[in-house]
Amino acid sequence: MSRTFVEALREKYCEDDGENQENFVVDIVFSNRPTPTSGSSSDDVELGYLKNMVLCKSSINKAGIPSNGLRSLCPNVVDLDLSFNSINDWDEVLSIFHHLPALKFVNLSGNPLGGTQVPTPCAGQTFGINDLVLNSTQVTWDQAITLGCHLPKLQELHLCQNGFDDISTSTDRLCESLPALKCLRLNGNNISRWEDVIKLQYLPQLHTLILSDNPLLNISPVTMVTADSHTPSQENEPTSCKESTKPPALEKGASQTEENGLEEIQGESEPDKELPNDVSDSTSTQEECSNQEDGSVQSGIGATAIDSDEITVEKEDGDDDVTMAFQALSVLCVSNTKLSSWNDIEALRTFPKLRSLKIRDIPLGKDLPEDDRRRLFIASLPNVDVLNGSELTPTETDKSERHYVRYFSDKPDPPKRYRELVQKHGELKSLSVVDIGRNFTEFACLSFVYGGRCIHQEKVCVTEPVGILKKISSKLVRKSPMFLKLYYLPKSREDDGSELEELILETLPMSRYDMMDGDEIHIDVSQKPQRRGAALLKQGPVTPR
Template sequence: MSSDGIALCTDELSLKIINFMVKMPSLLEALEQKYGESSTDSEGSEEEEGISISIFVPQKPPRLSVPSLLVLNDCNIASAGDKQALVDKCAGVEELDLANNKLQHWPEVFCILKQMPQLKFVNLSFNQLSSPLKETKILEDVQWRNLRNLVMNSTQVPWENIQQILNHLPCLEELHLSLNEYNHVNLCSESCKCREHNGCGDNNCEASEFECRCPKVDYKKNHKHDGIKKVHFTGNPISKWSEICKIGYAFPSLEYLVVASCPIKSLDVENEDDEFEGNPNLARSESECESGEQRDSAHDSFRKLKFLNINSTNISAWDDIERLSKFPVLQCLRMQGCCLWESHEYTEHERRQLLIARLPNVEMLNGGGKIGEDEREDAERAFIRYYMDKPESDRPDRYFDLVTRHGKLDPLVNVDLRPEKRVKVTFTCGNNSEIRPVDVYRTVNDLKIKLEGFAGFSASNMRLFYVDQELRDHQGPEEMRYPHKRLYSYNIRSGDEIIIDYKIKIKREKV
């Protein structure tokens, strides 16, 4: 037996001993606990279990049928179990959820997956799968051609492992690598060998990066995973956009990318290394692209990207929004909780308008509905007016593009729609008439009290009639009946008339 075979047997034996000591079930045991044993497995067990009553059980009751969607998360599963029994039970499983278990060894994971050839979806999240994946016979000539979606969030799976796994998933379309503590991206087949010599097995160990002497990888020429269209990369501590660009180079058909909650500072890939000029040790890692060609732009590797989520990043400059506008087919953008909005300089409405005006290619913003033509035109006009009063040096290129389209706009007139506070009204009482200024925010009762001296009788005996100067010939005077109603509610304007009458006198005439 080869040394690799002996090592593998030793690992398997150690794993079985550990599982026995801590009572961690295998996948097969977890299945039997959840769905029960098959009728063939339980034959002859009545005497052992002391069961004295015999009942008829259908050959394949519903409870014993393993569903095509198999959920076994948080079951402390650490191993596969008997292979043939897994084949018999799980050959038809199409979706497998093994999140939050105790899987640590890749041979056990592949042993599970190999018995389920129909798999379309696999979730391995929150299993500690950081151990290196060595070439084993279990992966020889194995291709999971039905698998479309692989989730490995918070597994700390090394990049070298990901590369080997992807080589056996030719039809994979969606890949989840969130919360894996990645500080760089290395999705090419060439892997750094310096860690082995340095004795460091940590995929993110920075100590070995500074001493790396391996040939640099050209990400522009090493992509071969054309089927992958969606990548979720949330919550990884990567601050350089050039590292994110490597995902685009590795997956040239990428249409959907989520890099939310990553501390990305800028989309400027050409000048992002300027901050490291004073410290040559931090200038470059072994994972960075050094093809000898100048990187073209932030969107160079995202020629087919339609959806981008950069929520809760450290992007803080409008220049990065201009770079987003250059993405060739970007249609949907999510950009909330970024440092750009921490100044509170803009209202939510102004923020949306400024984004829409700068992003002519984006059709949906922050999960809202499709941006209509009217909303876009309003946003572009608001954008012109926002920058027209600023110095020319502060105006972005987009301003001049929009001026060419809409022309130079006049400033908006500041229209105050509040009622005029004081108006001049003609007051008439009998044969006496006088023009007086009136505060329209007074109530009818306040006005009556103020007119007692002019009328010559008390407010309690007073009736007021409002006459609109423009409607004088079409409708009669309107009695101001409600004492607590404010005068502006009558739309009183300068030039109108208020007639004062004596309440008792009217009553006597009626009698």
């Protein structure tokens, strides 16, 4: 059964009118009194304490905002989770934004929002949201761009699993509508061409870009261009962030007092966020790269945005008119893509600020052991400090570079990086391969010698402890194992000077003696029982009695 946003809100968070109150539990939480918003007193706010609101999977299809708005109900909501509802109209979404002016984080994942256009914003009608999740909403790039004009402070945008085959907008529109964007998550789409990704290169604050689970085929080196070559053009461009003279639908029922209060709250500093207990599972698609180093962004309700200090690229004298592509990009994730060439890895060296990279599960190097593949990636990327979540050390980097030189030393067409590392480390020979398991056999046929003659032959498993030989010998000579001493003679060795070696440690596996077919176990019967401590004494070659 479909419900409005306000109906679902009241059902979950407001008290009942005396019905079904026989059995219930009340949780009392003491917290600081929230600052009352303009135009309302603290006594008039029913849910003034509420900052984190979770209404996922609540069958919401409309806003249903009353004529007096939400100022007397819940004006202090900062984090809002509306994932997996049935909202399909952007007018309803913008109406909720308008009446919750303190919003900073909104999750709209799973709502069918791809079928309607986003209204063009009017003068002064923007919102202070800085983290927006639109996963699995089937939104278009045009909708995302127009929505960005409503959210000038947007720092993190989640567009995962929306079926994007490309980035069907221009670089100019992206820069105009998303000037403050620091983190863009495009996990699980169908983007395969780097020519589309390059449209993101002049987003001035883009710090983190997540492209995992896309069939991306290649990466091209970034370039340095003059400022004139990417100046936004006003000709032949669709309307993006130009102000509209038509009043938006969200203004219905809103008073002038609410508009003034909106502007005041948007100017306030961002309140502290607290993580609610019933966070929706809709944020799981962002977990893969959420635990990055300093500067990365945490996903989900209560997320903290990246440091807002402007990131710039140092330029040499005379380069004032030169702009670097991806000038602020520090964190990149391209795991589970189709990258298959070392040229793609070389291209990552040209990103001026790249410091953290995730690049798991790609075709390149898939036949190599995981440790070898990691060493080759480390040596290829001297600009990267964190690879796949692990910080690199100088020792690991040095070993990786030497491994890189050895690996490509006999390859017909090594990457350019190979010649650089040869100049640094010289020509290195391949390491010798030592097979410690050569000639090892799990079973060996041993001869048991007593009184100068062979009395028995038996095939034993050499992974078993030496104590097994004493049990066998005890049965052969009908003596207690306490009165037996055993000596090992390696008859299978090519060296004729082999000597008897006493088998002291009964817990030691027979394989430690390299026992093989034809070797002999000599049995000696002592007149006194053997002390257990004698096994700890170091014995030299002896002659059996």
